[in-house]
Amino acid sequence: MKRILCIILALGILTGTMSFAVAEEDEDFQFSDEELREMQEEEDQAENYIEAEVQGEVYHEKTLEDFDMNSPALYKAKMRTDFNGTIYSEKWKSEEDITPKMRLADARGKKVDILYVGLIWFIVRRDNVIGYVRRQQIAKSDIESVDPENIPPFNVQKHAYIAKTATTCHVRKSMTPSKGDGDDGNNWVILKPGTELSIWQFYNGWAMVNYWREYGYIDPNELTDLIPVSPTDEELFPDSPIAAYTSYYKMTQNETNLNRIHNIKTGCQYISQVLQPGERLDANKTMGPYRPGKGYKQAGVLTAGTSKLGYGGGTCQVSSTLYNALIQLPDIEINHRRPHGGNGAAYLPIHCDAAVGNPELNLIFTNRYDFPIRILGTSNDDGALLMRVYRYHGEEITEAN
Known part of the structure; x- marks a missing residue:
């Protein structure tokens, strides 16, 4: 959330009342133009994102040698x-x-x-x-x-499975087996048992996930309850989602980041909804106002050259992760979406984020299916945020964790 206002500079939008609060619960806070410029400094970190040096076997993206002038x-x-x-x-x-x-x-x-x-x-x-x-x-x-009928829309990455961690689970930087339950330096993050996540694909015997702007690798022996995500809008099994996406967040143990982790779980609880055919969901109205009365804690917002505490930091990652699940579904209409500036949020590839926080920075979408959908967001406070979309049949709903 501390980055959510940087897009205002990029778009030249300097009006509107902020919907998250700083200081007292009932006090509105509005950033000055100078404060917005200073917050842009953190956005620059996303622009200069540097791929990590990784040791061991990894998944290789395609190179120039895979294409020629006749390639489609x-x-x-x-x-x-x-x-x-x-x-x-x-x-x-x-x-x-x-x-x-x-x-x-x-x-x-x-x-x-x-x-x-x-x-x-x-x-x-x-x-x-x-x-x-x-x-x-x-x-x-x-x-x-070029071919909307046969080529997925830009940025759509359909995750193929959801699963739960069976033990301490290592999201590895390469396809190198972990050495014990601890951190040997080759982990992006270590997840607790019982954490739910989505898997992009299986590759060379490893479960592949997206970690920020990198790939992560999980030993399938550390996973359980593997469920396929339906490749279409028709569910494969009653417990199969029709879309799923996982993003990952930092696990630094300072108070500000711990509050951000708390806010992510709080935002998941609010955004987990049933949406009827034709119904529209407004993320700011659903998760906000971002104040302690809604259960939010103070997380950092860069202002005046320092990190200033504001309520609701982390909810942008909730909306962004949900956005990546929604765009997998052709009959979910995205009515409004804005990024965190031209470089996006570093926890997702550029063009994949969806900021929230004021009337301009919001995620709004409509269910155009002829059936209800259920949105379920979960986070186990250990680095992974999973969003799922199900066909809803009127079953009883338990509260998201």
């Missing part, structure tokens, strides 16, 4: 005019690594074919050039599917 495009897009428009021959981690030979073409404001979508990089084609561009070099609104 997934999407048509236009490069941003207000951003670096270079197409590169290699991926790079820091601008200091860029050499002149790596600059294949300047495509600023030009149309390109997107051949592949990675977590940080696109592979694109322009004229007789195929190369890499970072995701923030293309605006989401400028991406169109």
